[in-house]
Amino acid sequence: MESCSMKIQSGLWLQQVAMISLFLMAASAGMANPLECPPNTEALTTKDSQIPLDELEIRLKPLVRCELAEEAKGWMTLLKSKVQEISGEELVAKHKKTEMKAVEEALDALEDAKEAMEEVPEATKGESESTAAGLEETETAVAEAHKQIKEVIGDQEETEDAVDSSITKEVLEKSETEAGVDSKSGKQILQDEKSATKQLDKIDTKELQDQETLKKVTDAAVQLADSKSEIRKSLLEHVNQLYAERTALIDRANLVINAFEEKGAAEEPITEYRQYIKAVSGLKVDVSDLDATLAALKGWLISKEGGLRWGKNIAIFVVTVLAFYFLSVIVGRAADRGFKASRHTSALLSDFLTKAISRGIIVLGVLIGLAALEVNIGPVLAVIGALGFVVAFALQSSLGNFASGILILLYRPFDVGDLVEVSGVLGKVSSMNLLSTHIKTPDNKSVIISNNAIWGNVITNATATNKRRVDMVFGIGYQDDIGKAQRIMEDILSSHELVLKDPKPVVRLHELADSSVNFVCRPWIRAENYWDVTRAVKERFDAEEISIPFPQRDVHLFTEQTAGAENLPDKNSS
Template identity: 45%
Template sequence: MRTYLVYFIAVFVPTVCGLQVLAQEAPSATTVSEPEIPTDHLSLLLDPLTKSELEAEVLGWQGLLQAKVRDIAMEEIRIRKQNAVIESKQADSGDQQTEQAEQQKRQDLEKINALREQKAALLERFDIAIEAFKEKGGEAEDYRLYADAVTGIKVQASDGQAIWSALTGWFTSKEGGIKWAKKLLSFVVVMLIFWVLAKIIGSLANKAIARSRNMSSLLKNFLDTFVKRTVLFVGLLVALSIVGVEVGAILALVGGGAFILGFALQDTLGNFAAGIMLLLYKPFDVDDIVEVGGVFGKVDSVSLVNTTIRTFDNQVTLVPNKQVWGQIITNATASHQRRVDLVFGISYSDDIDKAEEVMWQVVENHPLVLKDPETVIEVNSLGESSVDFVCRPWAKTDDYWRVYWDLTKQVKLAFDEAGISIPFPQRDVHLFQHQQEQLELQMSPAQNQPPHQHRRPDKTDPAPVDNDSGDDEGGGESSSD
């Protein structure tokens, strides 16, 4: 007897204690006692729980959801049975029985719509528990698959009344159409608020930026646009979070795709980086006359991707910022003053001092020529056809072309009035005429001359000899038969 008692104590007591320990260690769901708990309250209650406790909560909400889905399935089967009854009654022409069956069906449809609304509420809370469990390191894939599988409305495709009832029930449901209408309205309201806020903040930023004298117009325009778009982007994130979209997942997706986009958009990113450098170092500004990337014209605008230049024949050219920053940039309007370089040539027979005096008079009488820096007029070179002067007055950058064109015209008119010629390129050719006989010898050799041809003797030729009559004094012309 004592042996059995010892055996009983040795086996039963540890078993009971072990069961009690397991019962104490196994956590139970605490939030499922109130199925209609507000979602924000549920999130706060789930936050301090551990991973094992959260798994118990997930299982608890899954049990409630599973029971609700089972109720909907049973009600759906009942409605389909009602459809079969209605069809049989219509075949038997039982009007009163058919009307009763249809009335019962309408009640069942209203009941199933209420069940679907309850299921939608349980699904939302089940999703909150799954996300909390996943954040604590739990394996939530199976629970997520179950939630996706039971989501949605299943109706018989041939039952038009059931389809219409499901649609109207969803639109009028607090967890369906009404809920999403409120979210859509909240989204629109938040975006409108942030749009107005972007206008206000942009206006304040624009006033603050306008006070800076060392900032280019391009950078001011960029900062103004950047501030407004940043506020709108923040508003978009807030609006999406209000609707229920996981903003963190979107940002993680963007961050993951940035690596791939970096390879696909290398040139675009290069233009973007060059655009930032142009805005910071400001080698030119709006309305400056520049030559960049082989294009000469006036700067219309600079974005983060390209620079817009309007040529003087009114063509709009878009130059990628990568080419602008990577090549030589010539800014003709970077300084407030420019030197006008002119070259005038006079004839070698004209008076140099007089020509210089005429040019000084024209330059000094022009109202747009600056007194400081001083104008330079000097003899620069002795050309092939002319004596070349350089005339280098200074003018404001905005008056450069006006001074250039006026002085070119006025110096020409002043030279004409003073009798000073501006020679065009010319070359003197001196011709020396050879004796005719040398030309004839070169053009027609003696052996090819026809008979009876008389030629004029050259001074170096010996006098002809007449074999019959002897020597002939005097060197005249001779002929032979």
């Protein structure tokens, strides 16, 4: 019985383990990674090649990396097809130019043949030598014209073999449909080209010697030249439209590539895509072909994705920068008034912060304006950062001045208008920036001192407080009355309007010097009223007959009688 019960329990245990395993497998299957690429992934946003950029950006947000890879491939495929279409039409236009040049040369040859025939009168070869020479010249000109016509036919046959003529037909039909012209016009242009070509192909040299036939051939050549010119003009106009479509595709492809890169795309495909876009974008002009150049420029100027787009962007850039400039002026003035109203902000710090705010607003406006110009600000900021590192490494000493300037602004050892003594220079602080301080000396000299030299040395600020003590020393003679002299000085200080009553001025006997008895005179005054009372003391001392001695030395001479001095003759004796 026990063995049976054990078997039953083991069977139940195995059943429970199996159920738990199945549950875990089902749970793991239900918890699959949502970022894994779904099967049969294909590009979805490429179905509408003219999808608005904002709508495309919204559609790209939920896509994972592998889905964005397919989207990028799809848009690059569309772009490649558009570039191939542009290249095909540019090639046809180039061939048409070659054919037009050949037709122009044939027309020149026909004109030469016509002039030669008009110069020779109707006559036979045997009438005269001059007539025979004229006939020979005419035959040569006719033969040259016939040769040029055959070259025109040959060039056209080579072009039709190299390039599919359906491109020309399709472009003409599109141009007429967009212009609202009857579709027969395009067919008529092609028909005129074929009929003129056929007529020229039938002509031989003998027929060209007839003036009537020569005129018909010339008319046919002119018709052929006009037809080819119309075809080439339509091709160039359509190429300009394709340029605008290519620009629109590049905008959408760049948006997809940026989203692909943000979600962890490998560097290699991103670099390849961007290099291809850079290679096929832009307006490439052949300066040797004036007509094509003018047509390309004209088409670009009136294109929504060309001149009109960039004109709008430039206008937005200018308006944005001007708006932020005026905003910086308004905010700067408001900040300046606010800082000046604060008692805890020095004039130097106020000026620095005001300029920093104003310039920061202008820089912000320029960055926003660059974004309106479709400039990617990220690389611009990266370049600025790299340049900042290089400049910082090259200007290490200037960075010390910069740091010292920041510390001076924060700790405020002096302010604009303060009388200071720094680095051995005494004067008033005129202005300061982050690198140097401008000081005006009492003799009106302008001294510029680096902030590093100021912060690393002793700073003496004579106007840091609103009260100052003036220390003066006056000396009187040893024979003068000490009490009287002290009362005179105390009377002068007590009656002077600039001397403060609190703290009280001090007049004390200070020193018994070599030549005088010296008093210290220490009145307190306002910092802005710094002065001395030397003149007043001197005038009172003179009035009270108190002397101010100058340094003097008493010399005493002693004479000594020596042996034999009595035998010397007297100087006063005769």
